[in-house]
Amino acid sequence: MAKDYYKTLGVEKTASPEEIKKAFRQLARKWHPDANPDNKSEAERRFKEISEAYEVLSDENKRKVYDQTGQVNFGSNGSEGFRWQDFSHFSDFSDIFDDIFRNFNSGGSFRSGFGGRDTRQLDLSLSLSISMAESYRGAKKEIRYKRTVECSNCHGKGFEGNDVRTCPTCNGTGQERVVQQSGIFRMMNMITCRTCTGRGYIGSTKCHVCHGSGKKSEVETRTIDIPAGISDNTQFVMRGLGDDENGQTGDLYILVNVRNEVGYTRSNFDLITNKEIGFPEAALGADATVDIFGEELKFKIPAGTQPGEAIRIRNMGFPHTRGTGRGDLLIRIKVVIPKKLNSTQKELVEKLSEELSSKRSWFGK
Ligand SMILES: [Zn+2]
Ligand SMILES: [Zn+2]
Structure with a gap:
C-alpha cells in the first residue's frame, strides 16, 4: 500500500509549503525520541515516518512525482526505502532539537535544570530501627554516617597555588x-x-591534602527528631545531608523501621493492647489500669463487660503524623476463669450459680 504522506503529517493535499513545514515542526517536537524517553521505539518509528513525509512534501519536485505516482524512490538504486541519509533538512530544525533538549533536561531527568547536574548520585540512605514506644511518643535519635564533603584545603578545587x-x-x-x-x-x-x-x-599543583580529588570523607553525626506516630517502613528525606561535591549536595534518605512489641498492635493510628480481668470485675465493673509502654493508664471497666470486648479510649492512640489528632486506644478484655477454687470460693460460686439459674438471668438481660 502506498504511503499517505499527507495523512502522516496531518495536512490537506492542497497544503502550502508553510503549512507542511508547520505540521512537521509540531510533530517532530512531539515525536522526537529524546522527548519520549518512556516510549522510545514508538517515537523513533513515528519520527522517521514524519521525517520521510516531510522530505518528500517539502521538495517541489519530489512532491510532484509523489502526487502523480503515489511513491518516491529514495537513493540511487531506487529500490531502497527512506533512510536517514535521505533527510536533508536536519539543520533547518536544529532550534526544535535544542528546545527538546532543554525541556528534556528540566523535565526531571536532571534535577537542577538546563546546565545543572543530576545530584541523585550524591544521595545517601540509611535505615533506623526504633521501638514501638518511640514511635508512640516520638524520639530523638543520633545517626552517624559517612559522607563525602569538599576538601577544606582547596575548597573542592583539587588544586592549590596561583594558577588555579x-x-x-x-x-x-x-x-x-x-x-x-x-x-x-x-x-x-x-x-x-x-x-x-x-x-x-x-591548575598545575594538585592539592596536597586531597591529592587532587577535591573531596574528603567524614563521619557526620546528627540528632534527628523522629515524629510521634511514625509508622513502620516510613522513609523521610533530609535535604542537603547527602554527599557534598563540587558545590552540589545530595539528600539523605532515612528509612525508619518500627520494631514489634509484645502485647501491642498498631492498626492505622489505633493502638491495641490486652487486659486480663476476673469474672467479678467483668460482671460488676471496676477501676483498672493498663500498661502503655511502661506508663500506667487508669480506665473504667463497665459492668457487664464481655470477654473479647474492646474498651475504646479516644485520642490515646498514635498521633497523626499529618495534621492534628490521634487514633484511639483499644483495650481488649480477656476474662480469666480461675483454674482452682478454695472451699469458700467454691461455695460462693455455687451459690451464685443457683441464684442465677433460679432467676434464669445468666444469659438474659
Ligand atoms: Zn571542566
Ligand atoms: Zn584538596
Missing part, C-alpha cells in the same frame, strides 16, 4: 555537553567534563 582557574571547557560546571549523531538523531548528553574531570577547575 575555572575550567574553560565547562565554565566551572564540571559537566560537558556532547552531541552524538546517530542517524538523524542527535543524542544530546551531559557527561563529566573531560578537561577538569568534573571539578570545574584546572
Whole structure:
C-alpha cells in the first residue's frame, strides 16, 4: 500500500509549503525520541515516518512525482526505502532539537535544570530501627554516617597555588555537553567534563591534602527528631545531608523501621493492647489500669463487660503524623476463669450459680 504522506503529517493535499513545514515542526517536537524517553521505539518509528513525509512534501519536485505516482524512490538504486541519509533538512530544525533538549533536561531527568547536574548520585540512605514506644511518643535519635564533603584545603578545587582557574571547557560546571549523531538523531548528553574531570577547575599543583580529588570523607553525626506516630517502613528525606561535591549536595534518605512489641498492635493510628480481668470485675465493673509502654493508664471497666470486648479510649492512640489528632486506644478484655477454687470460693460460686439459674438471668438481660 502506498504511503499517505499527507495523512502522516496531518495536512490537506492542497497544503502550502508553510503549512507542511508547520505540521512537521509540531510533530517532530512531539515525536522526537529524546522527548519520549518512556516510549522510545514508538517515537523513533513515528519520527522517521514524519521525517520521510516531510522530505518528500517539502521538495517541489519530489512532491510532484509523489502526487502523480503515489511513491518516491529514495537513493540511487531506487529500490531502497527512506533512510536517514535521505533527510536533508536536519539543520533547518536544529532550534526544535535544542528546545527538546532543554525541556528534556528540566523535565526531571536532571534535577537542577538546563546546565545543572543530576545530584541523585550524591544521595545517601540509611535505615533506623526504633521501638514501638518511640514511635508512640516520638524520639530523638543520633545517626552517624559517612559522607563525602569538599576538601577544606582547596575548597573542592583539587588544586592549590596561583594558577588555579575555572575550567574553560565547562565554565566551572564540571559537566560537558556532547552531541552524538546517530542517524538523524542527535543524542544530546551531559557527561563529566573531560578537561577538569568534573571539578570545574584546572591548575598545575594538585592539592596536597586531597591529592587532587577535591573531596574528603567524614563521619557526620546528627540528632534527628523522629515524629510521634511514625509508622513502620516510613522513609523521610533530609535535604542537603547527602554527599557534598563540587558545590552540589545530595539528600539523605532515612528509612525508619518500627520494631514489634509484645502485647501491642498498631492498626492505622489505633493502638491495641490486652487486659486480663476476673469474672467479678467483668460482671460488676471496676477501676483498672493498663500498661502503655511502661506508663500506667487508669480506665473504667463497665459492668457487664464481655470477654473479647474492646474498651475504646479516644485520642490515646498514635498521633497523626499529618495534621492534628490521634487514633484511639483499644483495650481488649480477656476474662480469666480461675483454674482452682478454695472451699469458700467454691461455695460462693455455687451459690451464685443457683441464684442465677433460679432467676434464669445468666444469659438474659
Ligand atoms: Zn571542566
Ligand atoms: Zn584538596
